[in-house]
Every structure is written in structure tokens, then in C-alpha cells.
Amino acid sequence: MNHIRLFLFLIAVSAITASCSSGTAGKRETIAPDSTINHTAYLGGLSKSDSVRYHDEVQDYYINHLLKYGFNGGILVAKNGHVVFEDYHGYFNLRKKDSLNSHSAFHIASVSKTFTAMATMLLVQAGKLGLDDDVKKFFPDFPYDGVQIKSLLSHRSGLPNYLYFMDKLGWNKKQYCSNQDVLDYLIKYHPPITSHANTHFEYCNTNYALLGLIIEKVSGMHYADFLQQQIFTPLHMNDTYVFSMADSARAMPSFDDRGRLERMTFLDTGFGDKNIYSTPEDLLKWDQALYTSQLFTKQTIEEAFTPYSNEKPGVRNYGYGWRMFVYPDGKKVIYHNGWWHGNNAVFLRLIQDSATIIVLGNKYDRLIYKAKDMAKIFEPSADMGEEEEDRLGGK
Numbered sequence: 001m002n003h004i005r006l007f008l009f010l011i012a013v014s015a016i017t018a019s020c021s022s023g024t025a026g027k028r029e030t031i032a033p034d035s036t037i038n039h040t041a042y043l044g045g046l047s048k049s050d051s052v053r054y055h056d057e058v059q060d061y062y063i064n065h066l067l068k069y070g071f072n073g074g075i076l077v078a079k080n081g082h083v084v085f086e087d088y089h090g091y092f093n094l095r096k097k098d099s100l101n102s103h104s105a106f107h108i109a110s111v112s113k114t115f116t117a118m119a120t121m122l123l124v125q126a127g128k129l130g131l132d133d134d135v136k137k138f139f140p141d142f143p144y145d146g147v148q149i150k151s152l153l154s155h156r157s158g159l160p161n162y163l164y165f166m167d168k169l170g171w172n173k174k175q176y177c178s179n180q181d182v183l184d185y186l187i188k189y190h191p192p193i194t195s196h197a198n199t200h201f202e203y204c205n206t207n208y209a210l211l212g213l214i215i216e217k218v219s220g221m222h223y224a225d226f227l228q229q230q231i232f233t234p235l236h237m238n239d240t241y242v243f244s245m246a247d248s249a250r251a252m253p254s255f256d257d258r259g260r261l262e263r264m265t266f267l268d269t270g271f272g273d274k275n276i277y278s279t280p281e282d283l284l285k286w287d288q289a290l291y292t293s294q295l296f297t298k299q300t301i302e303e304a305f306t307p308y309s310n311e312k313p314g315v316r317n318y319g320y321g322w323r324m325f326v327y328p329d330g331k332k333v334i335y336h337n338g339w340w341h342g343n344n345a346v347f348l349r350l351i352q353d354s355a356t357i358i359v360l361g362n363k364y365d366r367l368i369y370k371a372k373d374m375a376k377i378f379e380p381s382a383d384m385g386e387e388e389e390d391r392l393g394g395k
Contacts, residue, residue: 073361076280105277109338112276117321146197153320201309205273212272254342262341
């Protein structure tokens with residue numbers, strides 16, 4: 001009887017794996033793999049045995065912790081820049097049942113902040129912007145004192161969150177709210193601060209909406225064009241873009257945990273804090289670029305990955321656009337999560353172990369945030385506590 005049960009269990013697991021509507025194997029039968037992504041791990045820095053072990057352990061987690069509970073999205077896990085596991089399961093549009101694949105771009109929600117932060121750092125690196133610059137330098141009527149570029153980057157500005165104050169101050173929710181509208185409301189109504197600048201960490205999307213405007217003012221380019229020219233194109237991130245209303249027809253829709261379509265709201269056209277669409281493979285290119293000097297100097301990277309909120313004890317912290325775990329032995333995990341409507345995102349980088357974990361979904365699934373547990377496959381001592389959800393306007 002035990003042999004029969006084991007046989008049936010193995011059949012079930014095989015069926016689950018085969019049922020991935022556009023899984024890695026199935027995907028490559030119809031879609032050519034990206035030539036800039038290394039899908040053969042053991043030929044590029046990993047032994048075949050290590051590659052197989054990582055693949056099997058990630059696949060086991062994927063089957064038992066994501067697929068088992070209705071995951072709809074894409075996953076990519078890499079070691080030393082080489083893919084050890086990748087899969088796409090479910091649908092681009094749950095209503096149309098059109099399968100996901102490696103070119104399906106997900107709304108990465110607050111993971112967009114990593115691009116805004118590093119775009120800002122590019123301008124700092126070029127000498128066009130200073131981390132100590134006051135926001136009033138760019139917006140003379142800005143009514144808050146002591147708010148600097150570094151205050152925005154590190155969420156230490158003390159500014160109120162526009163996701164809340166726009167509504168409370170009477171914004172017409174039948175109209176889309178732009179970044180300029182956010183700035184205009186700050187100037188006109190001067191909603192109260194949550195803390196004095198540079199004294200306290202508080203996650204706030206207003207910071208990154210303002211950074212988006214500052215990038216435009218300093219560069220003389222639209223935010224989307226600047227990122228395309230300075231980051232997406234050089235890194236061959238061919239499926240990544242900044243959403244505008246012109247992208248409505250091609251943008252991936254999102255769904256709640258019951259599979260109901262999430263409608264657009266008045267907050268859906270801003271940029272800087274959200275609205276970048278990308279794929280797991282493109283995010284791996286982003287990850288790998290941060291190990292090189294292709295875009296950023298070593299000093300720029302170190303500044304971005306330095307923890308700036310040290311007023312409370314613990315390993316959790318925030319740099320310039322990056323969440324992090326900083327351990328007593330000096331090891332760092334650099335990451336960001338995202339949540340907007342039904343979109344979930346995890347982008348996690350184990351720097352010393354050169355491992356990358358990327359999970360994106362368009363059907364709300366809290367379990368996606370537990371994907372950080374896969375870090376223990378590469379670093380058994382990794383301890384990241386409870387999962388976090390980077391809801392826009394959340395923690």
C-alpha cells in the first residue's frame with residue numbers, strides 16, 4: 001500500500017510540474033531564449049551537481065509553496081548570474097486564458113523604486129545633482145524645510161503620503177492624479193508632516209513621486225525616456241517600460257485573490273514610486289548590472305547600499321531605494337518587494353552569495369512574499385523573519 005501511495009504522489013507531482021501553462025521547458029519550445037541570459041548554469045561558474053541541486057531545491061519550494069496554492073506569475077532564481085530555475089505559470093489575462101511567457105511584463109509596483117533611486121544616483125554620479133541638495137532648489141514654493149535628495153531616497157523626509165492626502169484634500173477621483181498634481185497639492189494645502197526631516201524612517205510614496213519630477217527637471221527628459229536611454233536600452237531590458245495611458249492596451253491586467261479584475265484608480269498614472277513593468281529575465285539583467293561598473297561606479301553602489309536608518313536596533317534597514325538586511329558578520333541582503341492592486345513582486349539579491357530570487361505575480365498572492373525563504377537554499381543561516389508586503393503607501 002505504501003508503494004502505491006508513493007507512486008500516486010510521484011504522478012501528482014509530475015502532473016503539477018507539467019501543468020505549468022508556459023513553464024520553462026514549454027516556453028522554450030515556442031520562444032527563443034534571450035541570448036543575454038545564461039540558462040546553462042553549470043557551464044558558467046557552477047558545477048553540474050550544484051546546478052542540479054539548486055534547481056531541485058527551488059523546484060521543490062515552487063511546487064509545494066507557490067503552485068500548490070494557485071500561483072499565477074513568473075519565477076527566476078539565479079546563482080552567479082546563471083539561471084538555475086525559471087518558470088511561468090498561469091495567464092497574462094485570467095479572463096482570456098492567454099499563457100504567460102518570458103516576455104510577459106508584470107507591474108513590479110514598489111520594485112520600481114529601485115530604478116528611480118538608481119536613476120537619481122546616475123545624476124549624482126554625473127555631477128548634475130547633489131545628495132544634500134534641498135528640494136526647494138528644484139521647487140522654490142515647496143513648503144517643507146530641510147528635505148534633501150537623500151531624505152527622499154531613504155524615506156526620511158517626514159512628508160505625508162499622497163496616496164492618502166490627495167483623497168482627503170478633495171481630489172476628484174474621476175480624474176487621474178499626476179506627479180505634478182501631487183506637488184501642487186503639497187504646495188497649496190501643505191498637509192502636515194509625519195516627522196521632522198532626517199530624523200525618522202517612514203516609507204512614503206510621495207518621496208519617489210517627487211524624485212520622478214526631479215529626474216525630469218535635472219535631465220531635461222521625460223522620466224520614461226531617461227530610464228529607457230540610461231538603463232533599459234544599455235542593459236538590453238527589451239521587455240521593460242514605464243507605463244503611461246498609451247500602454248493601456250498592452251499592459252498586463254491584475255486580479256485579486258479571487259480572480260476578479262482590479263480596475264484602474266485615480267492613482268494609476270504616476271511614476272517614480274510605481275508603474276514600471278518588467279520581466280524576471282530583465283530584472284536579472286538589472287541585478288547583474290549592479291555587480292559591474294557598466295552603469296555605476298563602485299562608490300555609487302556603496303552609497304545606494306548603505307543603511308541610513310539606524311535609530312532602531314535590528315538587521316532591517318533601508319538605503320537609497322533598497323530595503324536590506326544587514327547582519328552582524330557584515331553580510332547584506334539587498335531587496336525590494338512590491339504590491340499594487342493584484343500585483344506582487346519580490347526582487348531579492350544575496351550579494352555575498354551572488355544569488356538572485358525574482359518572483360512576480362498578477363493575481364494577489366501573499367505567499368509570494370515568502371519567496372525570500374528560498375534564500376536558505378544558498379545561505380542556510382539566512383534569517384529574514386516574517387515576510388513584508390511593500391504595499392504602495394504601506395510600511
